[in-house]
Amino acid sequence: MSMKVSDYVLQRLREWDVEHVFAYAGDGINGLLAAWGRAENKPRFVQARHEEMAAFEAVGYAKFSGKVGVCAATSGPGAIHLLNGLYDAKLDHVPVVAIVGQTNRSAMGGSYQQEVDLLSLYKDVAADFCEMVTVPEQLPNVIDRAIRTAYGKRTVTAVIIPADVQELDYSPPTHAFKMVPSSLGMSSSAPVPGEADLLRAAEVLNAGEKVAVLVGQGARGAQAEVVQLADLLGAGVAKALLGKDVLSDELPYVTGSIGLLGTRPSYELMQDCDTLLVIGSSFPYTQFLPDFGQARAVQIDLDPFMVGLRYPFEVNLVGDAAGTLRALLPHLKRKKHGSWRKTVEKNTARWWEVMQRRAAVDADPINPEYVVHALNDLLPHDVMLSADSGSSANWYARHLRMRGEMRGSLSGTLATMGPGVPYVIGAKFAHPDRPAIALVGDGAMQMNGMAELITAAKYWRDWQDRRLIVAVLNNQDLNQVTWEMRAMSGAPQFLPSQALPDVPYADFARSIGLDGVRVEKPEGVLDAWQQALAADRPFVIDFRTDPAVPPIPPHATLDQIEAATAAIVHGDSDRTAMVRQGIKAKVQEMLPGHRHRDDRPGAED
Numbered sequence: 001m002s003m004k005v006s007d008y009v010l011q012r013l014r015e016w017d018v019e020h021v022f023a024y025a026g027d028g029i030n031g032l033l034a035a036w037g038r039a040e041n042k043p044r045f046v047q048a049r050h051e052e053m054a055a056f057e058a059v060g061y062a063k064f065s066g067k068v069g070v071c072a073a074t075s076g077p078g079a080i081h082l083l084n085g086l087y088d089a090k091l092d093h094v095p096v097v098a099i100v101g102q103t104n105r106s107a108m109g110g111s112y113q114q115e116v117d118l119l120s121l122y123k124d125v126a127a128d129f130c131e132m133v134t135v136p137e138q139l140p141n142v143i144d145r146a147i148r149t150a151y152g153k154r155t156v157t158a159v160i161i162p163a164d165v166q167e168l169d170y171s172p173p174t175h176a177f178k179m180v181p182s183s184l185g186m187s188s189s190a191p192v193p194g195e196a197d198l199l200r201a202a203e204v205l206n207a208g209e210k211v212a213v214l215v216g217q218g219a220r221g222a223q224a225e226v227v228q229l230a231d232l233l234g235a236g237v238a239k240a241l242l243g244k245d246v247l248s249d250e251l252p253y254v255t256g257s258i259g260l261l262g263t264r265p266s267y268e269l270m271q272d273c274d275t276l277l278v279i280g281s282s283f284p285y286t287q288f289l290p291d292f293g294q295a296r297a298v299q300i301d302l303d304p305f306m307v308g309l310r311y312p313f314e315v316n317l318v319g320d321a322a323g324t325l326r327a328l329l330p331h332l333k334r335k336k337h338g339s340w341r342k343t344v345e346k347n348t349a350r351w352w353e354v355m356q357r358r359a360a361v362d363a364d365p366i367n368p369e370y371v372v373h374a375l376n377d378l379l380p381h382d383v384m385l386s387a388d389s390g391s392s393a394n395w396y397a398r399h400l401r402m403r404g405e406m407r408g409s410l411s412g413t414l415a416t417m418g419p420g421v422p423y424v425i426g427a428k429f430a431h432p433d434r435p436a437i438a439l440v441g442d443g444a445m446q447m448n449g450m451a452e453l454i455t456a457a458k459y460w461r462d463w464q465d466r467r468l469i470v471a472v473l474n475n476q477d478l479n480q481v482t483w484e485m486r487a488m489s490g491a492p493q494f495l496p497s498q499a500l501p502d503v504p505y506a507d508f509a510r511s512i513g514l515d516g517v518r519v520e521k522p523e524g525v526l527d528a529w530q531q532a533l534a535a536d537r538p539f540v541i542d543f544r545t546d547p548a549v550p551p552i553p554p555h556a557t558l559d560q561i562e563a564a565t566a567a568i569v570h571g572d573s574d575r576t577a578m579v580r581q582g583i584k585a586k587v588q589e590m591l592p593g594h595r596h597r598d599d600r601p602g603a604e605d
Helices: 006-014 027-038 051-067 075-089 141-153 193-206 217-233 264-270 319-329 341-360 367-373 390-399 420-430 442-462 479-489 507-510 522-533 556-570 573-589
Strands: 018-022 045-046 069-072 096-102 130-132 156-162 211-215 236-237 254-257 275-279 295-299 316-317 384-387 407-409 436-441 466-472 515-517 539-544
Touching: 006 027, 006 069, 006 507, 018 051, 027 069, 027 156, 027 316, 045 442, 051 069, 051 075, 051 096, 051 384, 051 407, 051 420, 051 436, 051 442, 069 075, 075 096, 075 156, 096 130, 096 141, 130 141, 130 211, 141 193, 193 275, 193 295, 193 316, 193 319, 211 217, 217 236, 217 264, 217 275, 217 319, 217 479, 236 341, 254 264, 254 390, 264 341, 275 420, 295 319, 341 367, 341 390, 367 390, 367 466, 367 522, 384 390, 384 420, 390 466, 390 479, 420 436, 420 442, 420 466, 436 442, 442 466, 466 507, 466 522, 507 539, 522 539, 556 573
Parallel strands: 018 045, 018 069, 069 096, 096 156, 130 156, 211 236, 211 275, 236 254, 275 295, 295 316, 384 407, 384 436, 436 466, 466 539, 515 539
Antiparallel strands: none
């Protein structure tokens, strides 16, 4: 039997060590589906419930494995559905390749069924490489460049294959004019800045007395070097949300997440430092960085297109984080761990006390902060964590303390709803021997998380460690948007847009062969976590949480406080509970022995 184009596509993916393709079927990829049958399902076709979920699973797989994620979909609507997940990958700098079908070449331009101009549709999300295969001789070059570009630029690429082309006999490019041969593989590279630039950076860092470091996901491979640098410079280290798993939160000078979902000690670190070093992060919110002119700053980033952004850096170093730090460290002078470092550690310790106190605040029926805080001591050392966008991301960012080999991620830049469950499914295919936990709101769960439980039900028996836990913060409210309306617009909660129906999530899980439990009292929280972590299959915990617990930002400006007050005055439907919970949470930061933000040393009375 002759090899068809579709057979060769799968063969080339195998040669690139692609083991999984997250996908959904459709007639635009019928040729590929037939080839999968002939190839005995290698690479493995992982069937999502929706193409967007297939893309999210590919993103989760890539984030937790470090390998390229591959997704596939049919022409027209299937290709369109992939887009949100692909943009999530693009904005978070994750290597993902999309393989999509297209109508037959003979029908193109004829307003045919499901005909969409995919080259135009994908030209932004896959801007670095998007090609349509029209003759077999374009392969293997197109597949090779798609994968190599995705890896090299940490981005999304796309390969479009018309349905009739998939059925053609494969013929390789020849040694002839206008043929493009190709080859497999790419070596790893780790550029390091020149000596002169390193010396300039060292001069800035050595001159500072109060050094702050901000690490992002680009510093994940430089953990030992960041620890050594922080020790040399007596620095405090804050973490961008995508870099939450870069350093252990058990280190006393690690202040936790930064930004609107971040911690108070991270905010204080940036407000009070005189020197800033940013490593592997494109954290976008300038207002959470030091005031312009307050701090001298150095940036290290692998991507030359991402340096110089966000802050007026004095030195921009383009290079691999670990290699650049190893070259930089010999030029740094050891600083005494004086009042600056002690203040950072004291502020951080105080923050964790505050978090414990806030988690202990009574709520109706359950405080969501307690739900997440109670998980901390139970987390397996190698757990893979995801959080969905919404208030669940607040509690993930502030309450969970990373340590050991823990990994965690969320939709950092796109901040889309819906990736929490498919992320951990993708993670389980990357590491089937590790447990995974997703923290999701009920809005995200209703949007697509429930359907994706069916995917977990389809595959969980193949995983060595069968623990995949989905914790639903069920407050019957699109809570993050509700609080944003209050704080940013001064508007009361608009129930027709915000109120969600109560759904028996655990019952649904059990109905498809999984397990689960509903928790309606705080006394049941710890038992539910323990039951889920001991389960022999995926487990859903339906936590009935209080929507009135406020995600107070670490810096709570007067404008935000006034806006929230306006919401109460205008008749917010939940204003009584909102005020009660807001006061109780704020009191935890003002108890005796816990300084107010402006009582730090050197602050004016």
